[in-house]
Amino acid sequence: MAAEGKAPSLAEEYSLPSQEVQLQNPSEEKSAVSTVAEVVPEKSVETAPANEATVAVEETSQTPEVKEPSDEPEAEESSAAEESGEAAEESSDAAEEAADEKPEIKIETAPADFRFPTTNQTRHCFTRYIEYHRCVAAKGEGAPECEKFAKYYRSLCPSEWIERWNEQRENGTFPGPL
Amino acid sequence: CRFLTIALCDAAEPWQLGSQDAATPMMQGIIDLHHDIFFFLILILVFVSRMLVRALWHFNEQTNPIPQRIVHGTTIEIIRTIFPSVIPLFIAIPSFALLYSMDGVLVDPAITIKAIGHQWRASTQPYEYSDYNSSDEQSLTFDSYTIPEDDPELGQSRLLEVDNRVVVPAKTHLRMIVTPADVPHSWAVPSSGVKCDAVPGRSNLTSISVQREGVYYGQCSEICGTNHAFTPIVVEAVTLKDYADWVSNQLILQTN
Numbered sequence: 001m002a003a004e005g006k007a008p009s010l011a012e013e014y015s016l017p018s019q020e021v022q023l024q025n026p027s028e029e030k031s032a033v034s035t036v037a038e039v040v041p042e043k044s045v046e047t048a049p050a051n052e053a054t055v056a057v058e059e060t061s062q063t064p065e066v067k068e069p070s071d072e073p074e075a076e077e078s079s080a081a082e083e084s085g086e087a088a089e090e091s092s093d094a095a096e097e098a099a100d101e102k103p104e105i106k107i108e109t110a111p112a113d114f115r116f117p118t119t120n121q122t123r124h125c126f127t128r129y130i131e132y133h134r135c136v137a138a139k140g141e142g143a144p145e146c147e148k149f150a151k152y153y154r155s156l157c158p159s160e161w162i163e164r165w166n167e168q169r170e171n172g173t174f175p176g177p178l
Numbered sequence: 179c180r181f182l183t184i185a186l187c188d189a190a191e192p193w194q195l196g197s198q199d200a201a202t203p204m205m206q207g208i209i210d211l212h213h214d215i216f217f218f219l220i221l222i223l224v225f226v227s228r229m230l231v232r233a234l235w236h237f238n239e240q241t242n243p244i245p246q247r248i249v250h251g252t253t254i255e256i257i258r259t260i261f262p263s264v265i266p267l268f269i270a271i272p273s274f275a276l277l278y279s280m281d282g283v284l285v286d287p288a289i290t291i292k293a294i295g296h297q298w299r300a301s302t303q304p305y306e307y308s309d310y311n312s313s314d315e316q317s318l319t320f321d322s323y324t325i326p327e328d329d330p331e332l333g334q335s336r337l338l339e340v341d342n343r344v345v346v347p348a349k350t351h352l353r354m355i356v357t358p359a360d361v362p363h364s365w366a367v368p369s370s371g372v373k374c375d376a377v378p379g380r381s382n383l384t385s386i387s388v389q390r391e392g393v394y395y396g397q398c399s400e401i402c403g404t405n406h407a408f409t410p411i412v413v414e415a416v417t418l419k420d421y422a423d424w425v426s427n428q429l430i431l432q433t434n
Contacts (some may be wrong), residue, residue, distance in 0.1 A: 105422040109290040109309045109353065119281070119374075121355060121383040131290055155290040156310045158357050158381065 110152035121156060128153035129165060130176045137178065179320050187368045189335055189395040200361045201388050201415070208274045222265070223303045250351040250391055280371070287353035287385060291344065293411075295356075295363030296321075301426045304389030305344050307425065318428050324408045337407065341415040347421035357381040361403060367396035367413055373401060386414040 004039035116124035139146055154162070168174040188198060200206040236242060292306040307318040325339040346352055356365045358376040365384075366373040374384040388394070398409035416424065 088241045105425050107288050107309075107347075107350075107418070107422070109287055119382050119384070120380060122380045125355075125381055151309070156315070156355060156381070158292055158355070158359075159306055159308070159319065160292050160294070161360060 050086060110155040125157040125161065128156055128175065129162070130178065133169070133178050184195050188392050190368070200371070201369040201390060201392065201394055202371055202386050203389065204280050204386065205369060207279065211272055211276050212271055218265055218269060231319055231340045251426070285385060287351045289347065289350060290353045290355060291346065292355040292357070292381075293344075293365045293376070295358035295360075295365070295402065295409075297358075297360045297363075297405070305342075307428075317406060318425065318432060320428070322412070324410050333380055335395065338397070338410045338412075340410055340412045343393070343412040345414050345416060345421060345424045346347035346388060347418040348388050350414040350418060350421075351385060351387050354383050354384045354386060356384065358402075362400045363397075363398050363402045363409070365411060366399040369394045369396075369411070372396075373399055388413070391415045391417065
């Protein structure tokens with residue numbers, strides 16, 4: 001699955017596949033969802049999805065032994081019992097419970113914005129944050145049409161900034177037009 | 179990098195003089211531009227050194243004691259003004275074309291990854307994947323620390339390997355948002371042709387699209403403090419499906 005059958009030629013390697021456009025285009029969200037939907041059930045059918053995943057990663061990274069330590073500290077940090085090496089065996093039984101609570105991964109993010117065509121995206125993040133809060137102020141808390149703005153600003157803003165702005169809004173010292 | 183090797187080189191090697199192998203169209207463009215410019219560069223070098231050597235050879239005290247009194251020659255003056263201005267023009271055309279194509283900010287990306295430079299303790303680059311959040315607090319974040327000098331296992335590069343790599347899908351448009359939490363840093367991956375300064379209070383964007391799966395190494399490229407030399411960056415490109423698996427595994431790990 002990693003190599004997807006055949007090795008592509010150099011020209012193929014450097015040309016973007018047309019199928020990728022589906023994923024980028026937020027207007028075609030549904031197609032992205034459907035590809036994910038294919039991915040997820042496949043996981044629940046097989047007994048050890050994590051096993052399969054680690055094997056795949058080992059295939060892609062040229063040196064499998066390098067991969068291992070990259071996972072270990074994660075396990076330490078989160079104090080989860082899973083360790084990369086044993087993750088495969090262990091999560092095979094954890095897989096059943098993981099399979100149903102496994103969050104669905106939807107590949108989508110804030111679209112490119114013609115108002116911010118520059119490298120500097122500071123304003124982009126700030127504007128999306130303000131847009132969300134103005135939307136909430138206008139439509140009420142939890143309005144479904146505001147959710148996309150929330151997703152956008154979470155994608156674009158460093159979490160530290162969001163924390164600071166949330167704090168400032170609570171204190172009433174937020175500098176933006178809300 | 180080396181002659182006649184088939185494996186592509188995505189990390190620096192001792193005494194390396196050339197670039198690392200390209201992993202993105204951007205880097206391919208940079209390498210091609212470099213070669214194009216070198217064509218002109220060699221021509222100019224040969225021509226100028228020929229003139230210089232010839233002048234020194236023929237016009238010195240022994241061979242030519244009486245200097246010639248030429249004050250101007252219109253033809254030669256026109257030629258030597260026009261030509262040096264045309265050559266930069268030829269260099270500028272592909273250079274600007276590349277520069278603006280690298281600036282492709284207005285392509286809808288599939289994934290946003292935030293790299294946040296930190297100086298705290300050993301310098302590190304925490305990463306945030308926030309496309310999958312449902313609230314402000316919950317977010318897929320992890321630190322990416324360097325493996326200490328006395329710790330690397332066989333096959334790992336010294337001071338170039340990290341504990342948690344940035345996993346990205348190959349052949350997908352990625353938006354990297356680069357910002358620091360303290361002092362200026364710079365997020366750089368030579369194989370991807372990316373070097374993006376992290377300036378405090380500002381978030382910079384750079385878009386990459388890694389074309390092949392692999393592990394790519396880079397380092398912080400802005401003197402950021404005492405531990406500047408210990409700030410490696412490792413990008414691991416995998417297939418889109420493996421990426422989705424990795425993200426869901428990470429989300430489970432972080433929520434538990």
